Amino acid sequence: MLAFGPMADDDSLRTGPHVGSGPRIRSRAVPFAGPGAGAGPLTWGQQHIWEVMQDTDSSRAMGAVVPLTDGKDVDELASELAFFMARYESMRTRLRIAADGTPVQEVAAAGEAELRVVEVPDDADPAAVAEALSEDWQATKFDYEGEWPMRMAAVRHRGAATHVVVCLSHLAADGAGVGVMMRELGERNMETGEARNAQTAISPIELAEWQSGPAGQRASGASLRHWERVLREVPLARFAGPPNADRPEPRFRQATFTSAALRTASRIVAAALGTAVDSVILGAYAYVLAGISGVEPVVIQGVVDNRFRPGLADASHPLCQNGIFAVEVGDASLAEVVERTRRASMQAAKYAYFDPKRQKELLARVAGERGGAVGIGCLFNARSRSGPLDAEALGAERSAAAGVAAGAAVARLREAAAERVLTWGPPLADFQDVMITFDEFDDAAALLVEADTWRVSVQQMEELVRGIEEVVIEAVASEL
Template sequence: MSSVVTHQPRERRVTVPFTGPVGGRGPATWGQTAIRRALRALEPDDHQFNVDWGGLVEPGLTVEAALEAVRGLMYVHDSLRTLMHETPEGTYTQELRTEGELEVGLIAADGTDTLAVAEALHRRLCGQRFDPARDWPFRVGLVTRGGLVRYAVMTLSHTAVDGWALPRLRADMTSLVAGADPGKLRAGRAMCGPLDEAAFQRGRAALRRDESARSFILGNLARTPAHLYGAPAAASARGPRYRSAVLRCPGLDGAVAATASRLGTTSSTVLLAAACSAAARSADRSDFAFQVMVSNRFVPGLADVVAPVALEGVLYLPDCRGPIEALTPRVWKASVNTYRFAYYDKDRLTEQLRGAPAADTTCWYNDRRGEAARVAGPAADDGEPGPGGGADAPGVPAPEGSLTWSVPSDRQGGVTLALHVIDAPGALDLSLTADTTLLAPDTMEELLRSMERSARGGR
């Protein structure tokens, strides 16, 4: 439960000058362009796709050490020093700066609920949109108590990072806090930012990969129905068009691992199979198609890049029926190529789709486990897994997950549904945002509960 602070302590602004070893201008990457176009379509509510990072700092850091680590992070990762510009032709370029200044907010929470102050700061930083052409894509706020930083609140623009970049940021921040040299952290990495990646994308190997990916996606879209949930109904004037629901599932992480072990597959495949089964049932059909977010960190040279490298692959499954034991092998076979063919130039794909038969690309799936990143001092300990983190005991019914609802902005880019799997303490959160003209709230709830049952090995 969130804490509430009745009086927000005064914030002091500190300017952190930073430098970087390289600079330059060039075309935006495929990932930068794709996310910039998506954010432009959501304006002025594009802040809803800001990327959160930070949290409790243990055992506490001096302000000087925290600011020095922030300065070092700006040096290590080019994307944090990169601005994006739109050309008159409607394309995008990137500008990598070699120096600048970042304003960091400091709030002393002595005598106040520190967590409540941090949560209020998080809501404010995350609730502000970035101007990619003018704003550094990184905001930092530090909450202190007793002279030490206890919470770090950080928000990043999605034009600079995707969720799979957070583990690398966390690892580098931890190293910097421990005294690592920023230059040595950069050394030996194949690419240090999106300008390097843009150069890579002009090479023969990347262009071959792009062509193969677009060919595969076009084939899957040719088999995808025009409407997975039927034609949209008129939006109701009595309530919001979109609703969001989060089902917290105690012990689901362990149960999924047990199901995967029993079936000889991965937890990612089990969760994706459960999602396909539940979504197809909710649409009253046997087939289904998801736009599946793919990290693309397996592409040679991209493992350590902090940039928006992830893109959507297209998963089409002609038969989503049957128990999880029968469905999982089919999903694994289909998903292997979906993951393989997801690094491409989306602008070129969009051009190829002009005049093609309609295909429903409005249902999204994103397995975001592993994104959570806690900022920690050098002596911090992650501790033991929380209660409920193991597999379900044989013969013992799993505890029913708790469902919470919220109302997001109606600007959702025309999606029918967006289904996310997110880490939670001793649990997994299944998060669903959906268009209620196509999925009523009771259908949304049944989709989530059906997915949980399937992932646990049931029906």
């Protein structure tokens, strides 16, 4: 991997490391100024992701490499970086860690960000250099107290900018928040560089203040009453068998399962049921998890984007928290389980807005009263969310699978399933029992499975993702 080094501290345009025929790196200072300076506690969503970041010893960074096909130059990319820094308080926020370890966020009114300019030798591949930089940045933890939470670079080749590389600390934004940022960037006034809507969304400091007040605490209380009902109604254990006696190392593992067949089959099922694709994947997860764990009802925590709440639709900072639900699988069909999990997860989403400190107190209290902690370490996150597919899409999806009738569609799906890929990633620092993260792309669906292999074995991790694919294909074969 290419070594790109730490972000620069100086405010000049400097020539950076250059070894042999490798890329030459310069640093361009980008001034910014914006409203909303101040200091305050983290929001509930920020507290949630901060705890995950600490547990996993990672910034949970979100990175992207975007090819430039519109002729943008470095000046235009610097203007975009200045827009992000000025528009969004979370992008010009650094932390101050209190003596007891509690983070306090401090928003700057003005400052300078750094735009890396990476000059690629004529005989090198700029796409490969951009990908290497992105991987390097995502693997390098942010300096929360000394670094802005947004890293950006322009990759140039033969005198022209070819790619832009961006990396964000998860404490500053989540996936839906990035969507807000990109939408507002595209809508801005190109002459002035200002946002089309002068009114900014509620800032993290403003939201944290509301959450600590009477209205926020009432909302938290309602959510935690739902959590308590679930915690008291389900068995303590999430898995019938004992922990993995082999105690393998590395303990915490991750793998990505990529399948074109799963994408097509899940869309066929979604169209037939008149529901969203991520609802199908969640239902299949619950269905397979019941068999692997041997415990019912299945208890799942789902990651909920709270932007559906009043006043939060255009916020870029993290708003996701976990909702919790329990669902019986029994001998129900996948279609029945999908409907059960859909209803239960909607209820869980309503109550996924709470004070994390009060939630910890609740978990400890219930554990003390029940004689042990309730196992809630099975999680689900749909990074690719869609609305219900139109029923007319059913015929189109079957045609996409085979070009003919349903029977041939199933045969083609089984052929495509043979081309699925399971790729193991680097070990994790820490994790709960198991989590599935769903992504849907133009040509395939992807399931990221992360697990504590002392609780869920490597074999069970594979059984889980392959089982989700198989049960969805079987639903197509049985015509639901």
